[in-house]
Amino acid sequence: MVIVDELNDLRDSPTRWVFLVGSRPILGICLFVGFLFVFYGLWAAGLVRFTNQTAILYILSSLVGGNLTLVTLVISINQVIISRQLGSPGELREDIEKVNEYRRQAIDPDRTEVVPVTPSDFLKLLLESIRRDLQRLGGLTASADDEQLRADTDDIVTNLTEHVDRVDRLIEGNGAGTFDTLSALLTTNYADRIYQIRRLRSRHREALSESATDLTDDIVSKLQEIDVARQYFKTLYIQTELAYISRVLLYAGVVAEVVLISSLLVLSSAGETAAVRALPSASVPAIAAVGLLPLAVLFSYALRLAVVTQRTIAITPFTTPEQEDELHL
Template identity: 75%
Template sequence: MSVLASVLPASIVEEFGDLWESPNRWVFLVGSRPIVGVFLFLIFLFVFYALWLLNLVRLNNPTAMLYVASSLIGGNLTLVTLVISINQVIISRQLGSPGELREDIEKVNEYRQQAFDPDERDVVPVTPSDFLKRLLESIRRQLQRLGGMTSGDGADDLQRDVDEVVAELTDHVDRVVDLSEGRGTGTFDTLSALLTTNYADRIHQMRRLRSAYEDRLSDEEIDAVEEIVSKLQELDVARQYFKTLYIQTELAYVSRVLLYAGVVAELVLVSTLLVLSSSSGTTAPKVLPPIVAPAIAAVGLLPLAVLFSYTLRLAAVTQRTIAITPFTTPEQEDELNL
């Protein structure tokens, strides 16, 4: 890696570093989608050329190549049309009358007012990454406040349980802050930092703590516990909202990239079909050498590689955030699904 770091750009070195540390997480979540798509395209090339070199596939028959090209043309047209239609349905939800838009703005402002303390409301950030950091800092302060309140109670079991919950949540807050600072400021960069925990369990821990020691906690300590629960709920709301923004943005981007890949694939396939159709059976191999056929087949599957790479991450994000507090799912509990 040190040799690569001196030759390749820092962003590429970071990508391969993440791939080396956690291949599963890189492929499904944090890896660059164009790079994942290129990897899949190279796999297509390798498989097709391997089949040809092993003489398992003979490419001297123009009829078979005509059939493959025709099938890929029809399949790509259907694939691109279907994805764009789905995307248009998603984007149409963003359209609304002035009254509906005003109502949405009021609801977002109401959420921003509830998520922070009164003295912080005038300086609430507008970018997802800064908003997340400010909210996490507010949660950390409330955790420290709760820990300080119970430190002089003299009850060993209460102090032990409070310290355990506070330490666990503080570690999580610090980890999410580190993740958000180590990445970019985009919507997905912020969202990916929030996929490392299950807030339903965190809220359940706080409520279980209050239920177990309610008769021994002061009113201020109970209020502190409820404030932490409220902020964790607001954090989960932020995660779900960031997920909505990410999915809408990603689907729009996928549609555009898929159009680019679809045009290239259809151009290559239609050109191949015209060349083969205008040549006789004996001259087709000379017009279109067999060595070119695997590459043409791989290009024909280029839209599938694009769709596969982006759908993997969309599915992983949805799976990790499919339930909102106070509920959870086994998929959200299993870190290996990342």
């Protein structure tokens, strides 16, 4: 069922699947199969011949050294993650108090007595609160005498409400995980939306009622709270993903090293004439592909990490050209 859903996502948007929403293990397997296809294609076409034992030994030795470097990288990543998780009771208590303070400020206590603990439910409350404020703002300006004010307000309310509805649908469709919630916020540009609201208030300062002005302040504040939530979810996702990458890379690295070193031992033990019988040429492309397995794993996970970082690199009130470009995701 999971594979069927992934294939459906692939048909809907191949670029989005590869860069963002696709299963990283499935993408890594696709890359590994691609390596096999290329290597066996070259061998079947007669473009390469695995008869030179020295060349094969050189290639396998290079792969062994490269994978050992990846294992060292894994250890470094684990050290960084562990250092981020360590802390004294006082530091941990301070972090908890800051998170609780943010939750109290972001959610209206008059409407919600208990704040949800999952990222998706917390974000839904923020979106619902913004939707209510937008409807109230539209109602307050609907009877205004200034036609331009009504037009400008209606444009902001319509566009922002459509955005809130779209993000809400994405959350419902993705799931309740941290990345599922974060992915729904990757194509947002709250800096631009906040700028539009503040420009509306500046242009129609005299025509806006006090209640409407207060509502624009509330909407801006809640959009900023969503941006804070997005950055926090990104921090949680990156820490979790780096830990997972470390584990998967260790698995792939051990498999690759065992296969490569075993092949090297076989070739080294065999004579020049017996090397072909000891290690058939048909097995060399598969061995080379296994040697590149850690690279396939690293590529599949690092690609999404890079996209997430690029899409959230700036915080409100600033934006970047990379965040303006949606990359068709």
